[in-house]
Amino acid sequence: MTADLSELIRTRLKDPRVGFASITRVEVSGDLRHAKVLVSVMGTPEEQKETMKGLKNASGFLRHELASRLTLRYMPDLSFKLDTSIEEGARILGLINQVEQEDRERARAAEEANIAEQANTKEVE
Template sequence: MPNPHRQEKLGELIAAELSELLRTRVKDPRVGFASITHVEVSGDLRHAKIFVSVMGSPEEQKETMKGLRNATGFLRHELATRLVLRYMPELAFKLDTSIEEGARILALINQVEQEDREIASNPEGE
């Protein structure tokens, strides 16, 4: 039976180490401003889904994800030297758009509030 606490701790450790590796060791120019938002580790600790937030245009995001997929072997090897695990999980990078969605929703809320203030400041008869 999988231990969810161990999965969570391993995910946090992988996220921290990958963030450090992306900042210091990955030299691929395609990997732009990317940050690890979350890591999900499977119950058998053999697979890890790494959710990455990428700032930039959709083309830049696509290129960054391509660069990360190409660097998977290097990153997995580097993680193996830093973490003491029996099996190093297979890494799968997924684009995380939740930050962009949150910003878009916040902008819509602000727009509605602004429109409500304008309607309230202009009485109906004027």
């Protein structure tokens, strides 16, 4: 269902509000009546909000199109939720890179201080 839904959004959905959206996961209820579609949207918070509105408005169209592609007894109702896990992962990776850079700078400063101290010790001898 994820691949079909991604393709429909990319090729058939003409809503200009829907920007660069990627389906990250689809969670279907046990009775197959409801599907929560997690969507990652690249862009500003306003663009993300507009994309989610566009997807919500297109849910009936997307559900109808999925029904013609999938063989299911019931076509689940689609609810779209913004998935921020990719953004959160990028933020955490940035923090890790920042800490690593600070550690390298501290190590370099400590090494330079050690070399200067050794040079001063040799001059005193």
